[in-house]
Structure formats: structure tokens, C-alpha cells
Amino acid sequence: METPYDWLTVMTFAGLIVLFLQRSQGEPRDHLWQYLIAAIGCAATNFLGNEALKSGEMLLHAGAIALFAATIAFIWRVLQPFSQG
Helix, strand or coil: CCCCHHHHHHHHHHHHHHHHHCCCCCCCCCCCHHHHHHHHHHHHHHHHHHHHHHHHHHHHHHHHHHHHHHHHHHHHHHHHHCCCC
């Protein structure tokens, strides 16, 4: 836990864990593969971001930020963490 990318992706992943545990009670409405996609997005964001910090390459920073935004959009749109029901 040394970089901002570490903190950001671990917090997002922790939120995914809480959402998964909360949704595992009762009637299933999500599939496990949906959480896997979001987790891989977090891992890839962390990798790209850390590589960007090592190399100083701005294109990698842009890729990491874009991938993180896509991961958050996926979570928001597909997993719908704040929906009732």
C-alpha cells in the first residue's frame, strides 16, 4: 500500500466484497462472473497505475484512469450497488 493506485483499487475491491456478501443473502440477482470482471478491472488499474508511476509514462496514467473509470461505470451500471430490491 504505497501508491494512490493501491489505495484506490483496494478500497474499490473492498466495496465489491461488501456488496457481494450483502447480496449473497437471499434471492440471487447477480452472477459471480460480474464480480470477477470488476475485480480484474481493479487489478489491471493497479498494475497500469503502478507501472506508470515507475516509468513516468503519462499514457499509462491515462490508461489507468480510463480503466478505473470503466470499472466504476461497470459496477454502477451492471451491479447497481445502490438499487433497492
